[in-house]
Amino acid sequence: MGQLAKSTSRARSFPVRFRYLFLLATICGGCFLILTISNTSTILFLNEETPTSSLAHHRLTSADAEETFTIKTPGCTIPGLKPFDGAIKKFIRHPDIPRCRFANTSLLDNNDTHIWIKSENIQYYDMPKDINITCCYKAFYRPTVISDITSADVDDRVQYEMCIAFDSYIEVANEFVKVTCGFDSTPIYTQYFLFAPKKPMMTFNEDATETPRNKSGYNVIVMGIDAISRLNFYRTMPKTLTYLKTKGAIELLGYNKVGDNTFPNLTPMLMGAKDTDLKRICWPHISSSFDNCPFVWELFKDAGYYTALGEDSAKLGTFNFGKIGFIGTPTDYYTRTFMHEAEVHVGNKKDYNTFICMGNKYFYQVLLDYVEAITRTLKSSKLFGFFWEVTLSHDYLNYPMIMDDSYEQFLKNLDESQYLDNTVLILLSDHGIRWGDIRYTKQGRLEERLPFVHILLPPSFRETYGVAYNNLIQNSRRLTTPFDIHATLIDLLNLDDLKDDKIEARRKTSYSQNKSISLFLPIPSNRTCNTAGIDDHWCTCHKITKLLTSSQEAQDAAEHLVKHLNMLVRDTPQCSYLSLVEILEATELVVGEPRANEKGWREIMVVVRTLPGAGVFEATLRHEDTQWALAGTVSRLNLYGSQSHCVKHYQLKLYCYCH
CATH class of the missing domain: 3.10.450.10 (Nuclear Transport Factor 2; Chain: A,)
Incomplete structure (x- = not known):
């Protein structure tokens, strides 16, 4: 699976007519200018210059200039790339994606607490007039009793409950629900529904408690979009990008992947280890489960956080594609059981590797709605969530354009609910598109190795942990990897270590040669692919x-x-x-x-x-x-x-x- 100046030059604009212009505020010296041009963006790049104390004096240089760089440090120089370079523009077009079945005529609708029949849409179904429709509500779940833990499909086990009939609406009392509607025992419509009820916290450590050890701890949500390079994010999701920049998100310009596809780029992020090291650590062979692996969410769970793991595809699941996944339930909220059943029974509009629709809804939208539901349910608790979208972005360069409005609205909803006031949100990818004609170009090869990362911190973080925040700004123009995201997540568990005096004390240690360095510590400017743990084949510095x-x-x-x-x-x-x-x-x-x-x-x-x-x-x-x-x-x-x-x-x- 499926599966990156010491002198000032004047920024030159594209010779096209601007629709509108956003000038974004300076963030601790990291200045970003985004020009949204007919739903596209021109990017101005920053050049490496001086330590943190001089960040405010960095100047913008145009990506059009031959001498510019994405990052330029003593250890790594990545060429400056334009999102609409002449060799790339011919690949960019708005995709023609089929709409989901019943997109505007679905027979059922729901909110957080109820499911109901949309009587106004009965006319779109081939039924005799004046027929009373009856619906069957079936809850299903992942059973804890396992008949065969050696089964290759142990992570797909499921058990359904008895049918509850209704003819108007029904109150929801379960996490996973299947509803089938019909008349005279003839089914005419089936849909699956995913909810996020408050549930008892899973604890595997007797010292764990629902109250986080650090009561001032932040929610931490990591959201991934598969196979989007940093520049393809600019090209295909400009509204989401603009909203992130408006809110002060920090972009990692020198973020370099460390493996080919999703799995070897997420294992360093989630476990702090290369995928090739897992055989020794916790995953002895391909038919082993991942239950004994040291996932970072276990640390958050022990610290009193609710944990969640959700992907919008079961078939292409990070730990299931060509693997068996988990025997136990890895997190408090785990969507695999639901996504597998929905794919099998109502998945439609298959486009190469994945079903893109769950009945009348895109699978990616199901995942976004679920994340929002969890944030509402757990607003008074602490949450660590890892969520991954793959269905629309995995196979095609331009499909992410379809998701732009939804992701922008998702961010707005979290912001308007004030959830972002107490949440660290990391939106990122694992790599750029790995195949297709764009990969035969020089820029396409570089983009494939340079995924995007945007880190949005709550305002209180900037005020309380100033040195750590300034280090993050500086590191946005250094060579970084998924290993560094892992170290950063660990730091968010121990906020006392991010206080100014603690950061100053930590920078005096020998951490600078580590493969995994927290983004809240200053990453050395002489860092190379070798010291960062990046194989030469993936290195964009050469x-x-x-x-x-x-x-x-x-x-x-x-x-x-x-x-x-x-x-x-x-x-x-x-x-x-x-x-x-x-x-x-x-x-x-x-x-x-x-x-x-x-x-x-x-x-x-x-x-x-x-x-x-x-x-x-x-x-x-x-x-x-x-x-x-x-x-x-x-x-x-x-x-x-x-x-x-x-x-x-x-x-x-x-x-x-x-x-």
């Missing part, structure tokens, strides 16, 4: 030199890559042997000088096409002492569809062409 695809280096690297692919599938006899057909691109990464214990080496990134299946693969290979070795994992740049139907392993699906 300069590149084009090579001829006919060169010996390109040929050797490509042949080694295909050899490696065949080694990956050699123990899976149903996968075909792959042959090199074409070298599409070859570049040399200028990584820097070899480290002290290393001899000279070169790194070549190649893009190849193989047969059978016409798979397109990208990888970085290191050449040292006549030997080739892979520097990171292998990316697939085109969709594999049903080519890998014969394997279940989430990684092998990228490489296997089934006989």
Whole structure:
């Protein structure tokens, strides 16, 4: 699954007619200007210059200028990128997405407490006149008694209760509900409903309490939108972006992914570990559950927080795609049971990998409504929530445009309810789009490695933790990773450690060489991809030199890559042997000088096409002492569809062409 100046230059505007102009306030010296132009945005970039004390003197430079950079530090320089660069504009168009079934004619509606029949819409259903409709309310839930914990679908277990009939409306008393309506035992309409009732807090630690240890603690909500680069967020969701900036959200310009798809980028964020380390820590093999893994929500749970984990797709669930998920229930509020049942029974409008509609509603909207419902239910309690959208953003570059109004309204609703006054909200992605024509461009490759992150802090945080806040501003222009988000979440559990004197004391320690650094501490300006835990293949700091695809280096690297692919599938006899057909691109990464214990080496990134299946693969290979070795994992740049139907392993699906 599915699955980044020392001198001042004058900002130049695009030669088009502006519709409107928003000039946003200076935030502790971090100045942002967003020009919304016919539903698009021009971005002005900041350049690295001086320590925190001089933040107020940073100046804006135009992204049009050749010498500008996304970030520029002694350790990392990321080129300046324009959201509507000439090589990118041809891929940007408003998507034509089908509307959900019964979008305006649904037979049922609901609020937080009731479900009712919309009698005005009965006319849209093929029924005899003067027929009385009866509906069946069935609650369902995730049973605690498990008949077979070794089952591959243990995370999908479900149990339904008896039917309760109603012919007008019914009061809701459950979290997950299925309602079927009809006449004379003939069903004509079915829909699923997701609620967020107050429930007893799950506790696995006898010292845990519903009162947070730090009573001044903030709610913490992390919301992800799959597969959107930082600049594609600008292109496709300008209203949401503008609202975030208006509220003072801080954007991480140098946020670099650390793995290929969703799973290896969320495990560092949620567990502080690479996915390859999980075998040693808590996940010994692919058929193991994740119940023993050290998720950050466990720490919040022990500190007296309610916890929630919700995704808008069961099929593409982060811990279920090619994996078995959880045997126990990982959080107080967990939507997997609901989403799986809704996908199976009323999921419709399947668009490549996912159903985008749950009956008459988009699945992403179901998730947004659920998050709002939880915030209403738990307004007097503390909440840690992790929520992930995938259904509309995973497969197509432009589909997020459809969600822009909804996410903007979602933020407004949280703001108007004053929930944001006591909440740290982090809106982010895992990576940019990983396949399609845009990935064959230089900018598309960089964007895929540079997802977006916006951090919105309550006003009281800025006032109480000034040094930590200023460090976050400074770090917005440093090289950062999902490991740093994890350290930041840990810091939000211990707000005393964010007081000015504590921050000053912590910066005197040797934390600066850590792979995981809280964004409330100053990240060193000399930080490199190596010290940040980013493989060279994913690093956006390197300069590149084009090579001829006919060169010996390109040929050797490509042949080694295909050899490696065949080694990956050699123990899976149903996968075909792959042959090199074409070298599409070859570049040399200028990584820097070899480290002290290393001899000279070169790194070549190649893009190849193989047969059978016409798979397109990208990888970085290191050449040292006549030997080739892979520097990171292998990316697939085109969709594999049903080519890998014969394997279940989430990684092998990228490489296997089934006989």
